[in-house]
Every structure is written in C-alpha cells, then in structure tokens.
Amino acid sequence: MIAVIRSEMYRSVSIMSSWLALIGFAFMAALVGWFSKEAWSLFAGVGAFGIAVTVTAQHYQHRTMVLVLLNHPHRWRVLISQCVSAAVLGAVLAAVSGLAVLVGESAAQYRSTVLVAPVMAVFGTLCTVVVRHPMWLFGGVFAWLLFAEGLINGMAIGLPFASFAMASAGNVKALLFLLAWTAAAIPPAVWSAYRDVSSD
Numbered sequence: 001m002i003a004v005i006r007s008e009m010y011r012s013v014s015i016m017s018s019w020l021a022l023i024g025f026a027f028m029a030a031l032v033g034w035f036s037k038e039a040w041s042l043f044a045g046v047g048a049f050g051i052a053v054t055v056t057a058q059h060y061q062h063r064t065m066v067l068v069l070l071n072h073p074h075r076w077r078v079l080i081s082q083c084v085s086a087a088v089l090g091a092v093l094a095a096v097s098g099l100a101v102l103v104g105e106s107a108a109q110y111r112s113t114v115l116v117a118p119v120m121a122v123f124g125t126l127c128t129v130v131v132r133h134p135m136w137l138f139g140g141v142f143a144w145l146l147f148a149e150g151l152i153n154g155m156a157i158g159l160p161f162a163s164f165a166m167a168s169a170g171n172v173k174a175l176l177f178l179l180a181w182t183a184a185a186i187p188p189a190v191w192s193a194y195r196d197v198s199s200d
Contacts, residue, residue: 001080004072007101008081011064012055012089018096022093026065029097037106041113041168045161048090048117049141052124054084055089059133065197073192079129083122090121113168119178120164129191 010019025047032039047071059065072078094117102110131137145161155162160181166174 003079004077005084007068007072008078008085009088011058012085015055015058017058018051018089020056021051022089023076025050025124026093026097029093030100034100037101037109038120038165038169040098040101041109042161044113044117045120045168046092046145046162046179047093048086048098048121049124050138050159051093051126052086053123053134053137055086055138061199068199076190079193081135081187082129083125086121086125087118090117090124093117096165097142109169112170114165116164116175116178119175119182120160120166123160123178123182123185126182127187129189130185132192180198 013111016086025043029047030041030045032043059068068078069075091114094114098110098113099115127137130136131140149155149159149162153159153162157163157171159178160178163174163177163181167178
C-alpha cells in the first residue's frame with residue numbers, strides 16, 4: 001500500500017501540469033486572501049478540488065492508468081493512493097496560499113481551512129474517477145457553483161462548496177455535511193474504479 005501511495009505522490013509532483021495547476025490555484029487563492037479571509041477559504045477549497053481533478057485526470061488523459069493497474073492490480077488501493085496524494089496537495093495548496101490570512105491574524109480561519117482542504121481534495125478525486133474528463137467536470141462544477149450553490153441555495157449550508165466555506169470557518173455542522181458529500185461519492189467512485197480504462 002505504501003509503495004502505491006509513494007508511486008502516486010512521485011507521479012503527481014514530477015509532471016509539469018501538476019506544478020502549473022498547484023501554482024495557479026495557489027496564486028488565485030492567495031490573491032483573494034489579501035482582501036477577504038472568507039473568500040480565500042472558498043478559493044482554497046475550489047483550488048484543492050481543482051488540483052485533485054487535474055492530478056487524477058492525468059492518468060486517463062495520458063492513458064497511464066492501464067500501466068498503473070498492471071503494476072498494482074488492486075484497484076481500491078490505487079483509488080486510496082490517489083485520494084491520499086490529492087489530500088496532501090490540497091493541504092499544501094491551502095497552507096501556502098493562506099499565508100496572507102495567517103499574517104493578518106486570522107490563525108483560526110487559516111488552521112481550519114488547511115485541515116478541511118484535504119477533504120475537498122478527496123471529494124475532487126472521487127468525482128474525477130467517476131467523470132474522468134476534466135473539462136466536463138470543471139464545466140459542471142462551474143455551473144453547479146453558479147446556479148445550484150449560488151443562485152438557488154444562496155451559498156447556504158448543505159451543498160459541498162458552501163459547506164466547505166462554512167467548515168473552514170469552524171462550523172462543525174458544515175463539516176459534517178461536507179463529509180457526508182464525500183462519503184456519498186465513494187460508492188460511485190469505487191464502482192467507476194472497476195470500469196474499463198482502455199476506452200477512456
């Protein structure tokens with residue numbers, strides 16, 4: 001299991017697009033962090049989700065998942081290693097991008113966001129294993145954020161990104177909602193992990 005996680009982490013940090021995505025999402029979140037700690041938390045969550053999607057989808061885009069599964073035939077182990085790798089990257093993104101918030105004496109918000117960001121990254125990985133096409137997923141998430149969470153729900157508690165934003169401020173109920181969304185994504189992700197990968 002450790003070997004699979006180590007292999008996934010090495011792959012994640014050795015591909016240029018992973019670094020570009022990490023730097024890009026961190027820069028956007030850091031930029032927003034100078035103006036509002038709440039907005040930074042939301043952008044850090046979106047960034048953690050985005051880096052997870054980028055890193056996970058690379059396997060399907062570059063057809064390397066077949067090679068991974070030939071080396072590690074236990075697909076559930078591969079799925080766990082992808083989640084762990086994304087969680088680490090999500091935590092790093094939140095930690096680095098939030099330095100302005102930390103300097104601005106919002107240590108509690110910073111700490112909560114860094115602790116909750118890995119959950120959003122795992123959620124992103126699970127969604128990517130199901131959808132597998134990053135542009136489709138990013139487009140769907142943009143529409144979801146704009147219409148479902150923004151216009152319809154008014155960024156109130158209950159939906160994943162709004163729940164992340166509130167959980168990063170220390171709201172335990174919102175954290176439970178986010179964990180519930182992540183748990184709900186596990187069964188379809190496990191099912192999808194056992195789908196044929198050669199046709200993607």
